[in-house]
Every structure is written in C-alpha cells, then in structure tokens.
Amino acid sequence: MSGVSWESVIAVFGLAVPVVAALWEFVLAGRKRLGYRVQMDTTVRDSSTSGPETRVFQRMQWDGRTLADPSVVLLRIENVGWSPIVDGDYVAPPTDPVGVRIAFPGRRVVGMAVTERSDNVPRSFFEPDRAGFATTDGVISLPKVILNRRAHYKVLAVLDREESFREPDFPDPVVTAGVVGGVRGRTIKKTEYYPFASRPVRWLLALLVLVSVAQSVSTFARGENAAAAPLDCAEGTLHLSGSTAFRPVLELAAAQYTKTCPGARIPLTDNSFRGSVPGLDTLAAAGGKAEPGTDAGLGDRLAFSDGPKSDGRPQLLPRPVALSLFTLVVSEDTGVRDLSLKQVRDIYAGRITNWSQVKGRDLPIQLVSRHPGSGTRSALEKRVLDGRPLPAVTTNDCRSLDTGRPGRCEVGGTPALLDTVATTPGALGHSEVGSAAAHEGVRQVRIDGYPATLEGADQGAYPFWETEIAYTYGEPPADSIAAGFLRYLADEVGKDVIRSQGHRPCSELDKPLVCRPAGS
Template identity: 30%
Template sequence: MTKKILLATIFSLSILISGCAKWVDQGESITAVGSSALQPLVESVAEEFQSNNPGKFINVQGGGSGTGLSQVQAGAVEIGNSDLFAEEKSGIDATKLEDHRVAVVGITPIVNPKVGIKNISLANLKKVFTGEITNWKELGGTDTPIVLLNRASGSGTRATFEKWVMDGQEAKQAQEQDSSGMVRQIVKDTAGAISYVAFSYVTSDVQTLSIDGVKPTDENVMDNKWIIWSYEHMYTKKSPDSLTQSFIEYILSDEIQENLVTKLGYIPVSKMTVQRDWEGNLIN
C-alpha cells in the first residue's frame, strides 16, 4: 500500500469514526435495560425499528426489573424495562419517571414434564414454595423430590409471582437464576423441578400448571381469571430524547401491538377487560 493510499484510508476511517460518534452525540443510539420477561419483545421491535430507520441504534439488555428502574432513574440508560410499577420498587422515585405500558404478560408455574401433575391449587402451590410440600407424590404425582428454582431477587417476574402466590409469606431458600431462559432450561433438564416464567418463555419441553382448574392462557389473563400477570413497562425520564420517544411510539403502534406483540406471546394492553393499579387493586 502506498503512502498516499494509506493516508487516504486513515482519513476515511477517521471520518467514519467521527460520523459514528456524531450519531451517538445526537442521540442516535439509546439503551434499554431491565426485565428479561420483556426483553424478547423489545429486542424484536428494536430489530424492526433499526431496519426501518438506518443509523438509529437500540441496544437491549436484560438484568431484571430492579436494574432497569435503577438505571433509568440514574440516567445511565434511556429506557428501563420493568414488570413492576416504579412505585413497587424501593429506592425508586416514580414521580421522576414516565410509565409507558407496552404489553401485559402472564406468568405461569412450570414443571419438569415427568412430575406427573397438570393442576395444582393455589394453596398447595404456595406450600410447594415454602417447602411444606417436598415430594410430587403428595400432590398425586410421581415419587420425586421437588426441586425449587427461583428467579433472582431483583426480578419483576419473581416479585409478581410472590405477590399473587406467596401472599407475603417467605419462600424457601432455593437456587436462583437471573435469566428466564436459563430457568426454563434447568426445569426441562432437572427431575422434579418447578419454577415460573412469563408465558412468552413457555415451550413444549416444559409443563405448565393450571391453578384451581384455571389454565394459564391469554384469555384468562384478559379477564383476570388467571391472576398472576403484570404490565410490561418501559420507563423513561419525563422528557425523553427524540429517538427514545420515537422508539416508544413505534412499539405502541397498532402494527406492532396487533402483530408482533401477540406473536411473541404477550397481550396488547388494549385487549385487557380489567385494569390494575400498582397495589394490585382492580380499577374497572
């Protein structure tokens, strides 16, 4: 390579790098962090958004709802994804954040398919997680010890499950995982295992459990027959930058809500026949 060509190449690269820096400086790159239950939807929407908007970059990460809320409050990221209302999380000032509810997700207990049961009472599900019931044969299943698996303490999925199942009682200490995908994998591979995931993470190699005869379906979430559900929130500062606002508007657009949201196992907020406030009270 001649000296002239080398200098020209260096000059071109410097322009390219400078241009990329300029995109970031102008707010052309944003980051969304938090809920792993919401992560698959945000990642898929981000891919479509970037395809339709060249030069716009949406970085999506997990880490749990607590991480999402604390990071957006601190200004470290533009969007905090959460299964929880900001009011539910200690140390978060909800008055400084804007709540964008982009979907609803049901959360279901899942078990290894060989445990031998498909239905459980809410009371017995609670006893399983407190450790009062320790073998599946006590519930009419196989003679297999129960293996508990929890999400990590900052998880919105865990907080929602405990709110509606544990009713303030302490769950037995058990193995914890940060990722819903890893939870599903461990339940699939571990005899006697039980945990819980968002509907969007359910696959045919794990068994969902009905509760008191009610199946974990979107239809049962919509009218609150299935009570273990949460809104999927994307929190921003009160005055988000233009790219953040555009991305939020895109995920709330009819096209995304009517197609991608449903396809990925979530429920559009518009399809809910009930609403809940941050304390869990029905408001209509």
C-alpha cells in the same frame, strides 16, 4: 399484451377476487355446515383443597355413585351454514334416528342433559323417551335435530375415568356426524369461534389485500426512488435494559424498528437485561450522571419492568405497555399438569415437598427461582403466594442440587431458569408464557384448572400476571429515539410484536390506562 398495462390487469383481478369469494361462500361451500364447539372440558380433582365448585361433585358422589375422577364436558352443536338442516340432511340411514354421536376416550358417561337450545329448537327432540336420544356403552346419541340457520343446542355430560385408562390427561371428545351438502365433505366441523368465513375465502380475501397493496405500490413507485420514513423514526442510539421476561419482545421490536428507521441503533447485550430492578438501577444511574435538568429527560434510554417500581426515584416515569402473563413450569418427569392455588402456596411454604403428595410421581420438589430483583419473581410472590417470600436457598449453584431431597436454587434470567427446570428431576419454576411455550423439556402448569390466558385473568380465576411498564428518566424529548420507540410499541406493528410473544397490548384491554384485567 400490447396496450394493456399491469395496473389494468391488477384492477380486473381485484374485482374478480371478491366475486369468486362470495360465490364460494354463499353458493357452494357454506350452504350446509354442521359444527360443534367444546366449550368446557374440566376435570375436578383434589376436592378437599379446591373451591366451592367441587362441592357440587361431592354431592353427586353421594347420590348413589362414587366417582373416582369426575369431569364435566359442555358441547355446543350448531348450524354454521347458510341453509337449514332438516332430518333428511343427516348422513345416516333413514331408519337410524341418531344424527350425532359423541364418544369420550378414557371416560364413561355418568349422566347427560341438554342445558340450552335456540328458541326455534323444540324441546320434544330431547324428551327422555325420544328415539335417538340416549347414552349407550359410554357414547351419547343425539337425534336428528332440525336446525335453522345459526340455531344451536348444548349438551352437558358428567363423566368418570375408565379404570383401564392411565394417562394423566384425557383425549378430546370424538364427535361423529355429518350432513349432505356443500363441497367440503360431510364431516362435522370443530369451530373454536363463530365462523365468519371458510379458510379458502380467508385466503382469497388475503389475496385481495395483496392486490390492493400491489396497486398502491404500482401507483406510488412510479417516479419515486424511495419512500419517506415513518413519523416515529428518529436517529440516534437507544439503550434498553430491564426485564428478561420481556426481552424477546424488545429484541424483535428493536430489529423491526432499526430496519424501518435506518438512522436508529438499538444495541442489545446480555448485560442489558438482568432483571426489572437492575434495569431501573441502570436508568436511574444514567439519569443522575447526565443531569438533564428539571424540564428535560433522557432521550436515549428506556427500562422495562414487570410491575411498578418501588417507592422513591420520582424522576422515573411509568408508561404501561402490555399485560404479561406468567406460568409455573415443571420438568416433564413430575407427572403434574394442574395444581390448586392452595397447593402452590403449600409447596412454596414447605408443607408439600414431594410430587406424590399432589398425585404426581415420587420425586422431591426442587424449586428453581429467579434472583431478587426479578419482576417475574416479584409477581409470583405478590399475586400467587399472597405476599409471602420464597423459602431459603439450599444451594447457590443449581447444578449442585441434591435431587434426593427437596431444595431451592436461584438463577439470573428466564432462559437459564427454563434450562435448569428442563434438566433437573422434579423441578418447579416460573416464567413468562411465550418463553415457556417455546422451550422444550418443560410443561406449563394450570392453576385451579386455568391455563395462562387473558380470559382466565379477566375472569379473576388466573392469578399469575403483571403489567409490563416502560420507564423513562424524566420526560424524553418528543423527537428523541426513546419517544419514537415508545410510540412504535403502541402502534399497530408494535402491538403485533407484543402479541406474537404471548403478551397483550394495554390498549386492547378494558382498563388500558392502568393495564389490568377486567376481573382485577
């Protein structure tokens, strides 16, 4: 194309992208959209050892029915499009009053009720004698409710296990419905979060960002051979040590930092990460040997610890970096995916020694733990076991565990612990969430029904977490590689790296200075 520059083509393309996106979202795809969310799906087991919530289920058992394995499901039905949904929009024959059907594989419906509705959704839709509002053969039927834009209602169902269903976990509820309109098909959509835009629109917006980047590159690349390095770049060699649980974050961050800053070197070895306490020991020893003076600190060393250091060593200065979530892990043969906090404490106290005592398989429990000095182990003892120490070791070599009876052994790092749990029948161990999720052969264990999530920790319901703290020896010089790397971790790229490994940057929490969940 003679006389037409690439900058002009990119500019025209950049203007066309948002126009196409707006037409797609507001005129075509988003016109009519029916969605649902499963806001709660909780199975209540071991009512004698759980909290006050299960007493509600005990009262329900007394109400003329014995529930073998009760559960509660809360669903939200909502209009997530831009146009109202009326009676004639539902994909169903005009003579069929039912608009939405909900089935629960493996469970039967004991009872249900509509617990919440938008102000503009009449109560009359959910009267007991309303056509289309019923429970038949274990399926909840809901009428063709008229929903204005953003209107919703919620259905609470009490369920019980079918006698013929033997799996430990239930499949997700199956919601069948649809509306006429839009171009994505008629099926009801599952929405985990309140929708902002459809997937095609998000792709178009991402493309718009790429267009903007291309324009910037085209503008600044002309006449320039290289871009300036970021302000946080520093030359030199940085030595990292400490937590094995936080090692994946540091490995990825170090690779990104040295790629961005060619003058920086961050050598990482297995000897660098031997646990939180050994890492602090290494930093303190290096500082004592260097003797930087009272007004200076080491600029080439950092130690990372799962939780604060013990008393003493005033030269080691803390900087909270992230909230680390940990999880209990079991071998796949245990048959257990959920334990109450009391059951966990009874296991580590030796009062529960076989998985059959917590509705698992008939296998002796083998405890696989980290060596003393591990921050993950300290977090387990402090936050899960209420300060109680772990039981005595029965063998110094995990490979020699007698799996015919309960036992405990210790390993040096997180990868070794996960490998041992995966290959030992009846094993129970502890790990940070990112490594556990990526490791084959182990299953994460919920505590009191809560998985290892920030939401659970914020509510004060999930107890297994700790603050990841970076320690320096004294105050490092502002232009040192240690100071630059800490700033990098707190910057957007560093925060992306932290999140990618299952941790949460402190700056994103309600209490960033102390880096604690809101519920703690």
